[in-house]
Amino acid sequence: MPSSTSPDQGDDDLEACVLRFSDLDLKDTSLMNPSSSLKAELDVSAKKKYSFAKKKLAVTSSTSKSLESTDKRNPFKEDLTRNQEVSTWLPDISCFNPDELISGQGNDEGEVLLYYCYCDLKDPDWVCAWQTALCQHLHLTGKVRIATEGINGTVGGSRLATRLYVSVMLSCPLFKDYLCKDDFKTSKGGACCFPELRVGVFEEIVPMGISPNKISYKKPGIHLSPGEFHKEVEKFLSQANQEESDTILLDCRNFYESKIGRFQGCLAPDIRKFSYFPSYVDENLELFKEKRVLMYCTGGIRCERGSAYLKTKGVCKEVFQLKGGIHKYLEEFPDGFYKGKLFVFDERYALSFNNDIVSECSYCGVPWDHYNLCSTPQCRQLVLTCPACQERGFTACCVTCQDKGNRQAASPAQSSFKEECECTARRPRVPRELSRRGPLTAGASPLKPGAQAGC
Numbered sequence: 001m002p003s004s005t006s007p008d009q010g011d012d013d014l015e016a017c018v019l020r021f022s023d024l025d026l027k028d029t030s031l032m033n034p035s036s037s038l039k040a041e042l043d044v045s046a047k048k049k050y051s052f053a054k055k056k057l058a059v060t061s062s063t064s065k066s067l068e069s070t071d072k073r074n075p076f077k078e079d080l081t082r083n084q085e086v087s088t089w090l091p092d093i094s095c096f097n098p099d100e101l102i103s104g105q106g107n108d109e110g111e112v113l114l115y116y117c118y119c120d121l122k123d124p125d126w127v128c129a130w131q132t133a134l135c136q137h138l139h140l141t142g143k144v145r146i147a148t149e150g151i152n153g154t155v156g157g158s159r160l161a162t163r164l165y166v167s168v169m170l171s172c173p174l175f176k177d178y179l180c181k182d183d184f185k186t187s188k189g190g191a192c193c194f195p196e197l198r199v200g201v202f203e204e205i206v207p208m209g210i211s212p213n214k215i216s217y218k219k220p221g222i223h224l225s226p227g228e229f230h231k232e233v234e235k236f237l238s239q240a241n242q243e244e245s246d247t248i249l250l251d252c253r254n255f256y257e258s259k260i261g262r263f264q265g266c267l268a269p270d271i272r273k274f275s276y277f278p279s280y281v282d283e284n285l286e287l288f289k290e291k292r293v294l295m296y297c298t299g300g301i302r303c304e305r306g307s308a309y310l311k312t313k314g315v316c317k318e319v320f321q322l323k324g325g326i327h328k329y330l331e332e333f334p335d336g337f338y339k340g341k342l343f344v345f346d347e348r349y350a351l352s353f354n355n356d357i358v359s360e361c362s363y364c365g366v367p368w369d370h371y372n373l374c375s376t377p378q379c380r381q382l383v384l385t386c387p388a389c390q391e392r393g394f395t396a397c398c399v400t401c402q403d404k405g406n407r408q409a410a411s412p413a414q415s416s417f418k419e420e421c422e423c424t425a426r427r428p429r430v431p432r433e434l435s436r437r438g439p440l441t442a443g444a445s446p447l448k449p450g451a452q453a454g455c
């Protein structure tokens, strides 16, 4: 078993019986990259492994053909999808007490995994069927998006289940060349963090709204490790005049994410969805001319194609992106230049790595960063309202919504009002950064203290 798939120390039992295919050394590159002359060169142990793999993967005689072919790609990838036997790629859990897999319902015992992998997937439907079976097998909930450009998952369950999931992913021929253990960000949580399991095939693994054929993950900005990124931010912040700097620290997340936590000195676009990001770039192209752009997002996935998009414009001096996103940065620098919470798209809403609060109650302005859903049914806006204000009945995202809520309470029969309120009406879909003359600091225009409720 490759060392990168070894579970943490203290779980030795895991390694012994984790996978049905655990003794197939999938790191053997000669096996995975066959050339026409390879077959003759296979030594005894490799042959043994190969025959084992054949058995385990229910590979038909077509495999030996593909081994002899000039196709340099991983033959198992083809066979995985050809055989359609997703059950072959499920870990053996017979040696575990089922309770160990199902437990972790409480936040203390379980874990949430966040990961993505950009790689060419020939048969996303097969991967979808397999991931569905795998998550169900391990009692995981969450969301997994699959596309021909790769996979993006957030799944929660017991710690045993998440470790098994990681091991399977790291051993799977489809991903093993592109994923390492470090690509899985972990946080406290569990199956309880998600209402259900949703696995699906989409055009993109993160919805930017542009076909992967047009903007490919293969042309991203330069990756910076958390340490390198930290140094760049330090350099940027030490400049006396940041607005005249040749560097822009760009948060490419949505406004409600950067509102409760962000890097000092960042530009945080006031956008509601990542699919507005390309238009935001287009509308504000002047801003990026001759700049070195340091981009970041939650786990790094949005930056991969976001930076690729920005690069196609050909105006920036350079485009960098934070590898592993804020998640990895905070693991290394919990008291670094990122202040506040890390927003996550599940029922926890935010992860906390330090005690900073950078946002405030939308009603009274006291420091506050716990989101609630607007109390008016059908409204999906998040609202920052402190306990005292909640007590006073301020539980909606804005006055319009509060009124709607009151009206509906008065006449419950009238339940069909639109999902519109001041928050959505007031917000331009694609904001223009009118001038860079203003302070380019955290809390620039969209993040002003005392901002309107819900925005």
Ligand SMILES: [Zn+2]
Pocket: 361, 362, 363, 364, 365, 366, 385, 386, 387, 388, 389, 390
């Ligand atoms: Zn308040």
Ligand SMILES: [Zn+2]
Pocket: 374, 375, 376, 379, 380, 381, 396, 397, 398, 401, 421
């Ligand atoms: Zn609302």
Ligand SMILES: [Zn+2]
Pocket: 381, 397, 398, 399, 400, 401, 421, 422, 423, 424, 454
């Ligand atoms: Zn509203």
